[in-house]
Amino acid sequence: MPTYRAAQGEEFDDCRIWAGDDPLTQRALSVSARSVRDEAGRFAGAALAYKDVTDFMRAMEVKDEFVASVSHELRTPLTSIVGYVQMLLEDDGLAPQATRQLEVVDRNAQRLLRLISDLLDTAQIDAGPVGMARTPCDLAGLLRDCVDAARPAYRAAGIRLDLAAPPALSMLLDRQRIEQVVDNLLTNAMKYSPSGTEVCVSLAVEDGRAELTVADQGIGISAADRDRLFTRFFRSRDAEDRSIQGVGLDLSITRGIVEAHGGRIEVDSELGIGSTFRVRLPLGSTARAPAPAG
Known part of the structure; x- marks a missing residue:
């Protein structure tokens, strides 16, 4: 908790926590802390500042849900495109120019697929601790x-x-x-x-x-x-x-x-x-x- 970290002499900015047990009424707080020292430079306490950032955090959740939803919907058809392009590239009867053009399509489709996967990973990480299958x-x-x-x-x-x-x-x-x-x-x-x-x-x-x-x-x-x-x-x-x-x-x-x-x-x-x-x-x-x- 921020109070414990501050009591140990740690200084930090924008440590975000949720206060309250009810998801409908809990509030998000941004906490910053600075150490207080006496004339001899010894740690004497800490000053903490709390700011209500509930509206900001709710907006971030909506944005992350939107990013995850759109990324998921894009990945399915894009995976199909990549699969069919690779099948075409395996055709030995393709003209050299057609092969080069398909390679460009494949390269850019793979790039889009990686970007979409990264967006999904980012949304998952933002939603909470990432589950690990160890x-x-x-x-x-x-x-x-x-x-x-x-x-x-x-x-x-x-x-x-x-x-x-x-x-x-x-x-x-x-x-x-x-x-x-x-x-x-x-x-x-x-x-x-x-x-x-x-x-x-x-x-x-x-x-x-x-x-x-x-x-x-x-x-x-x-x-x-x-x-x-x-x-x-x-x-x-x-x-x-x-x-x-x-x-x-x-x-x-x-x-x-x-x-x-x-x-x-x-x-x-x-x-x-x-x-x-x-x-x-x-x-x-x-x-x-x-x-x-x-």
Whole structure:
């Protein structure tokens, strides 16, 4: 609760909570806190400000329901379009020009399908905690599979992709969702990295947590943009200036999945130097850390 966090000396802005048990009459509150210190600089208390944001939160719920409904209705016919286009592309009797035109249709239909899936994921995350179907999973093997799948695109972009991971790391995870996290981070790193650079992916165990790192030598992120990086639909000024494609949903979805696993995601970055994303996931009682090599 905000009062407990403030009593521990934490300062924050716009922490949103719902007050009341009845869904029809409960109110949404935005809470901000600042520490109060005595003349010696010791923590003496906290000041909290509460603002009623019920109307805003209700409007957000309506918007999210609309986005989810429209996205769902769009995905069904678009999936059919993609399927029939791919069937046509398998016809060896097609003229070369027709094949090229169908490939353009397929590429753009796939792009729309990914965008719709991202919108659905965003609406689901906004609606509440993301449900995870956790099963025993080898995180190291999952990471190798994702890296191997990304190598052809990296090779075509002229970017080197390296991986350092233990032979195995058993954890309880939603495999499909964690694959989505890794794919998003790899796509993000490639998108913002120029040809001739390197992206390094690593997996290790630190302080009872699995730490997955994706480090690139790309354009980097300014300090002003880092605070908003995981906000949905946010795109950095440099990305817009360079006309890099994207709508700013991947990192927001990634954070939601990581937090639903009880983990956290952080980023270190410097303009013109590159960015390093770190995903930390709790090992859990069923996880087994890898034996030291050698």
